Amino acid sequence: MLTVALMACANKQARLENECLYSSRNAQFAFWSNIAEQMEVRLYDDAQTTTFEAVPLTKGDDDFWRAKVRGDLAGKYYTVRSFQNGAWSEESPGIFAKAVSVNGARAAILDLRQTNPDGWANDRRPEMTDPTDIVIYETHIRDFTMSPNSGVTHKGQFLGLAERVDYLKELGITHLQILPFFDYGSIDETKTISNNVKPSQTTSNLYNWGYDPVNYNVPEGGYSSDPYNPSARIREAKAMIMALHADGIRVVMDVVYNHTYNAEGCALGRVVPYYFYRMNADGTYANGSACGNETASDHEMMRQFMIESVCYWAREYHIDGFRFDLMGIHDQETMRQIRAALDEIDPSILTYGEGWSATAPAYPAEQLAMKKYTYLMPRVGAFSDDIRNALIGSPFDHERGFASGNPAGVKDVMRGLIACPEWSGEPAQHISYITCHDNYCLRDRIAVSAPEESQATQLRMNKLAQTAVLVSQGTAFLYGGEEVFRTKRGIDNSYQSPDSINVIAWENRSQFSDLYTYYRQMIAIRRAHKGFRLGAADAVKEHVEFLPTDNENLIIYAIKDLEGIDTAKSLIVLLNGSAKTAEAEIPEAEYTVLAHDGEADAQGLGLLRTNRVTVEPYSATILAQN
Numbered sequence: 033m034l035t036v037a038l039m040a041c042a043n044k045q046a047r048l049e050n051e052c053l054y055s056s057r058n059a060q061f062a063f064w065s066n067i068a069e070q071m072e073v074r075l076y077d078d079a080q081t082t083t084f085e086a087v088p089l090t091k092g093d094d095d096f097w098r099a100k101v102r103g104d105l106a107g108k109y110y111t112v113r114s115f116q117n118g119a120w121s122e123e124s125p126g127i128f129a130k131a132v133s134v135n136g137a138r139a140a141i142l143d144l145r146q147t148n149p150d151g152w153a154n155d156r157r158p159e160m161t162d163p164t165d166i167v168i169y170e171t172h173i174r175d176f177t178m179s180p181n182s183g184v185t186h187k188g189q190f191l192g193l194a195e196r197v198d199y200l201k202e203l204g205i206t207h208l209q210i211l212p213f214f215d216y217g218s219i220d221e222t223k224t225i226s227n228n229v230k231p232s233q234t235t236s237n238l239y240n241w242g243y244d245p246v247n248y249n250v251p252e253g254g255y256s257s258d259p260y261n262p263s264a265r266i267r268e269a270k271a272m273i274m275a276l277h278a279d280g281i282r283v284v285m286d287v288v289y290n291h292t293y294n295a296e297g298c299a300l301g302r303v304v305p306y307y308f309y310r311m312n313a314d315g316t317y318a319n320g321s322a323c324g325n326e327t328a329s330d331h332e333m334m335r336q337f338m339i340e341s342v343c344y345w346a347r348e349y350h351i352d353g354f355r356f357d358l359m360g361i362h363d364q365e366t367m368r369q370i371r372a373a374l375d376e377i378d379p380s381i382l383t384y385g386e387g388w389s390a391t392a393p394a395y396p397a398e399q400l401a402m403k404k405y406t407y408l409m410p411r412v413g414a415f416s417d418d419i420r421n422a423l424i425g426s427p428f429d430h431e432r433g434f435a436s437g438n439p440a441g442v443k444d445v446m447r448g449l450i451a452c453p454e455w456s457g458e459p460a461q462h463i464s465y466i467t468c469h470d471n472y473c474l475r476d477r478i479a480v481s482a483p484e485e486s487q488a489t490q491l492r493m494n495k496l497a498q499t500a501v502l503v504s505q506g507t508a509f510l511y512g513g514e515e516v517f518r519t520k521r522g523i524d525n526s527y528q529s530p531d532s533i534n535v536i537a538w539e540n541r542s543q544f545s546d547l548y549t550y551y552r553q554m555i556a557i558r559r560a561h562k563g564f565r566l567g568a569a570d571a572v573k574e575h576v577e578f579l580p581t582d583n584e585n586l587i588i589y590a591i592k593d594l595e596g597i598d599t600a601k602s603l604i605v606l607l608n609g610s611a612k613t614a615e616a617e618i619p620e621a622e623y624t625v626l627a628h629d630g631e632a633d634a635q636g637l638g639l640l641r642t643n644r645v646t647v648e649p650y651s652a653t654i655l656a657q658n
């Protein structure tokens with residue numbers, strides 16, 4: 033048994049993240065609740081035992097409940113519970129546990145400094161000179177590593193992703209956005225160890241996207257080599273980040289503050305019942321997430337929780353960016369304060385999210401961080417469903433888009449190319465994309481909307497659509513595996529589909545090497561030409577012109593007067609979204625052909641002196657004026 037000594041704690045700056053401050057001499061506990069009548073911590077000698085030592089907490093004027101326990105508590109576990117409305121809450125690890133037992137049931141006490149992998153002190157964010165240089169690649173740890181052909185030893189793990197950084201470097205992306213890797217609830221971590229070793233010999237489905245948060249400030253145990261060891265997941269997540277940084281790739285974390293796995297069973301709902309959630313007038317949980325609840329970023333301590341949480345990941349794990357799931361559930365003021373707090377750590381940390389919700393949140397619509405208000409949240413980006421729907425069709429139907437032969441969206445493609453200034457504020461706030469983990473992957477999308485076309489034609493449409501993304505003035509975003517023609521076999525919501533559906537089949541890379549090369553070259557073309565990423569909205573207005581054409585399936589996107597900005601005097605992109613070869617008139621000049629008829633080369637495919645060009649069916653021609 034421990035000797036528990038309770039001492040009056042100094043009233044320090046109230047921070048939610050300091051729920052358990054460890055030193056070798058003592059542990060200081062501090063939990064916030066404005067409604068509790070009593071609170072207590074339960075100290076456990078290990079993760080399983082049911083015997084505990086109860087430590088009563090004392091309320092301070094700031095509504096933080098504190099206790100200090102003498103002794104070196106490393107290796108112990110704790111939970112917290114609160115008494116209000118005549119009843120004790122269930123135990124939980126607290127809202128800001130930084131280390132947990134398997135499946136996140138109890139918080140673990142450890143010295144965080146001991147979780148740093150070798151070399152961590154020298155880990156630095158890779159250079160990033162300009163936010164417009166960014167090319168984001170989204171993946172899931174299992175998608176990326178579980179294939180028998182992944183060449184990865186640590187399949188399904190943080191360490192496995194770290195083994196394939198060279199692939200991402202070769203592709204040329206700058207930021208890796210990883211689907212949720214904080215502790216989530218939908219996978220039983222006790223089952224993942226054997227699975228990691230022998231993926232084919234398990235009957236449990238161990239795949240989930242992970243949009244069901246349990247402990248926001250701890251890495252997911254299912255991605256560690258040993259979910260029973262609280263420090264393993266922390267050390268291995270850091271090792272993954274360090275490996276990516278070493279090859280110049282920044283890491284974006286997918287954060288899901290908009291709802292929790294459940295409300296009654298999660299720490300946010302247990303420690304201070306109802307406070308962190310928006311409630312309906314009838315006492316039920318509001319549900320803008322369509323996952324059973326929605327959090328209340330407009331409540332002071334939920335806002336503070338989000339701010340402290342992202343800052344904790346940025347400082348402790350060196351995370352370089354945050355993608356906010358269903359950001360439209362959060363209020364704009366919270367997003368602005370998150371931006372300001374991250375700026376104090378490093379202004380180059382990215383922030384963007386989904387500017388929508390699943391259903392209407394229980395909050396005034398004009399104050400929410402919806403896409404149309406992006407311009408009110410400087411340097412917070414939003415995904416552009418405008419360019420997505422225009423290029424490949426809306427996820428709510430199976431219609432074709434511009435890139436698959438439907439000219440209806442041509443104006444929206446053009447708006448997307450200039451980063452939808454009516455809502456984006458600055459171009460970098462417009463996340464240009466056509467596919468992500470949600471909805472069909474590109475191969476499947478084109479297959480359902482243009483099923484009568486040959487695969488060769490579908491591949492042309494694929495390249496054309498992605499070309500528009502990569503020449504857009506917004507921030508370019510790619511869904512991982514599109515470059516090797518991944519398929520999810522027609523499943524448009526694979527959140528809990530098995531690995532066999534979700535995994536990227538790396539063997540496709542040789543079969544579809546032409547597609548892979550095209551993606552890699554298009555990324556290189558984007559990164560070589562500043563004209564595709566002018567940066568400021570004013571510059572886009574000044575330099576971009578759409579040249580006239582009477583072909584409704586053709587877009588002629590010209591970026592002019594680039595002396596001093598780009599190596600090219602001007603850039604001309606012709607996008608032909610039809611089955612017919614298109615002809616177009618352009619200013620007479622000598623051009624280097626960067627892309628034509630499904631081929632692309634940043635070094636140039638050849639020279640051309642002309643004022644007329646042809647654009648082959650479903651393809652892009654890109655010209656750089658010499």
Ligand code: CA
Pocket residue numbers: 135136215216217218219221246252253254
């Ligand atoms: Ca978990």
